[in-house]
Amino acid sequence: MEHTVHSRGLGRLPDFLHLMRLDRPIGTWLLMWPTLWALWIAAEGVPQRDVLLIFVAGVYLMRAAGCVVNDYADRHFDGHVKRTQSRPLATGRISEREAKGLFVILVAAAFVLVLFTNAFTVMLSVGGVILAFIYPFMKRYTHWPQVFLGAAFSWAIPMAFGAVRQEVPLEAWLLFAANVLWTVAYDTQYAMVDRDDDLKIGIKSTAVLFGRADTFMIALLQFATLALLGWVGLLLSLSGFFWVGLAGMAVIFVYQQWLIHDRSRERCFRAFLNNHWAGLTLFAGLALSLWPHTGG
Numbered sequence: 001m002e003h004t005v006h007s008r009g010l011g012r013l014p015d016f017l018h019l020m021r022l023d024r025p026i027g028t029w030l031l032m033w034p035t036l037w038a039l040w041i042a043a044e045g046v047p048q049r050d051v052l053l054i055f056v057a058g059v060y061l062m063r064a065a066g067c068v069v070n071d072y073a074d075r076h077f078d079g080h081v082k083r084t085q086s087r088p089l090a091t092g093r094i095s096e097r098e099a100k101g102l103f104v105i106l107v108a109a110a111f112v113l114v115l116f117t118n119a120f121t122v123m124l125s126v127g128g129v130i131l132a133f134i135y136p137f138m139k140r141y142t143h144w145p146q147v148f149l150g151a152a153f154s155w156a157i158p159m160a161f162g163a164v165r166q167e168v169p170l171e172a173w174l175l176f177a178a179n180v181l182w183t184v185a186y187d188t189q190y191a192m193v194d195r196d197d198d199l200k201i202g203i204k205s206t207a208v209l210f211g212r213a214d215t216f217m218i219a220l221l222q223f224a225t226l227a228l229l230g231w232v233g234l235l236l237s238l239s240g241f242f243w244v245g246l247a248g249m250a251v252i253f254v255y256q257q258w259l260i261h262d263r264s265r266e267r268c269f270r271a272f273l274n275n276h277w278a279g280l281t282l283f284a285g286l287a288l289s290l291w292p293h294t295g296g
Helices: 009-019 026-043 049-073 096-114 119-138 145-154 156-165 170-201 206-235 240-260 265-289
Strands: none
Touching: 009 049, 009 096, 026 049, 026 145, 026 156, 026 170, 026 265, 049 096, 049 119, 049 156, 096 119, 119 145, 119 156, 145 156, 145 170, 156 170, 170 206, 170 240, 170 265, 206 240, 240 265
């Protein structure tokens, strides 16, 4: 490994921001959209301001915490992968002890936020912390680490219903399942970028497991995502705006299939990034469908 020049004081701030991926917001948005879907459905419209602010801040904190523990888990592997070889833990610019301390601080801050909701949501939050912690280590033991990521990225859904309604109804679990499948689909696109390196160093992923069936399996997961979201729409008798948003999401998925058909690193990564627009499009449809009714 090449010799690393260590910065001091505020000069280290970019390394910590990079460790938390605050310089790369795609993961935050992919965690944010399903959280907002859940809040709007749970509130049957615009959620209360305090609940909304708690969950938005919580998304930033838990995504940052997830990135820290992910890099800690991968600290001995990242140096062998083209895309990750310059990460702060892999190069030694941030120590393992500092990373563990930062993870604890971020999770503690997120937990303090949850204390402003209710006891039911506080209990649910424990599951979210466990999922965020164990996910990065799953790629050692199973070809399905993306399922654990999906559960971690979806746990804000039952928590949102808990915070608004103090219960987790059927539509919440349908939304949870849809988001798990969507996460497996887009994280498989992400894993396709690193597949060559992962095969060399023995890292497991759905991209490795699916092999040449990868694009078909992603299409299957995307179709199942749309079907479950459609079930939610039927269950709640959502208006046409929701269905337009769902149709928009479907069109975006078709575009992603076109992007990944040749399996090139650059196009697979573009498809992964494009999922931000899929989440936004569905949220727009949901928000318009649940637009507050005014008398008159």
